[in-house]
Amino acid sequence: MSELSKVPVTVLKGVGEAMAEKLAKVGLENLQDVLFHLPLRYQDRTRVVPIGQLRPGQDAVIEGVVSGADVTMGKRRSLVVRLGDGTGVLSLRFYHFSNAQKEGLKRGTHLRCYGEARPGASGLEIYHPEYRALNGDEPPPPVEQTLTPIYPSTEGLTQQRLRLLCQQSLSLLGPRSLPDWLPDELARDYQLAPLDDAIRYLHNPPADADLDELAEGQHWAQHRLAFEELLTHQLSQQRLRESLRSLRAPVLPKAKRLQAQYLANLG
Structure with missing residues (x-):
């Protein structure tokens, strides 16, 4: 081209x-x-991190099975989804969600998520993670091969x-x-x-x-x-x-009257 x-x-x-x-x-x-x-x-989405190895503040790709999804009424209404992979359990918290989204995160759903793990009231939480449901009958798709810009x-x-x-x-x-x-x-x-x-x-x-x-x-x-x-x-x-x-300065002509006028004004 x-x-x-x-x-x-x-x-x-x-x-x-x-x-x-x-x-x-x-x-x-x-x-x-x-x-x-x-x-x-860049974000590293090239590997799946076991939930049990997550640390607060870590951005990571995780996979697990939903064990429950409930709407809680704290300071703000939120959808809390519990996700486990055999090494540990954490919560996915959504402050903006629809009924269709809640139905799609029912018990037994296999998810792959990406987000930042943060300390929460009941352990680590990820707020509004990126996620996709995985078909349990098929092998999970490969993770990213390069860092995500x-x-x-x-x-x-x-x-x-x-x-x-x-x-x-x-x-x-x-x-x-x-x-x-x-x-x-x-x-x-x-x-x-x-x-x-x-x-x-x-x-x-x-x-x-x-x-x-x-x-x-x-x-x-x-x-x-x-x-x-x-x-x-x-x-x-x-x-x-x-x-x-390359620019030449302009030639300034010699003053004829200004000098005498200036001296006369000095008093």
Whole structure:
């Protein structure tokens, strides 16, 4: 495909006029914008954690069987679902729910959930987890193969939609789809990876990626983008300085009357 900076986001599946306006609010007008819309952080959904191993504050994927679902009337009305997997039990708490949702979480339902475990009145709880029911007659679907990116967003633009758009854009990323300003010699001297490799990695880090390294901006893929950003900034400043040097100052004619007028006014 040609340069992605010339391809509007409307070529992506599911992007009409309304969605294009939402994307424009976060600066996404073409496919190059989408690819450089990098994640803020990542979630690890690549493995299922036994409930008995969960710790407060931990984000995790869990699986279990519903042992009960009740509506409680505390400070706020909520649906509390008890989930167990043989290693432990926790509660899923929903403050916003429908009767259909309650019926879908009846006793014996096998669930896979994702969320943050927090201390609750009766042990660990997950508030409004993402979840899906699993068919007990079939093997559970595989977990994610890469870390899950969390993108900068705006109202009406979900993380799921952003991930789908980024994956579509990545499928169109070719070796010459993005301008790579680094000369081969410079990239080799500083051991910098190709730009498209860095972009692909940051949108889909493998399961064994170092989350701390990514969070601190110390990963090689982040270094590659930072190096180019700093280089282009320096080059733009150099071009600006050269442009200013090329401007000649206007010649100011010698004043004829102002000097005498100034001296006369001194008294």
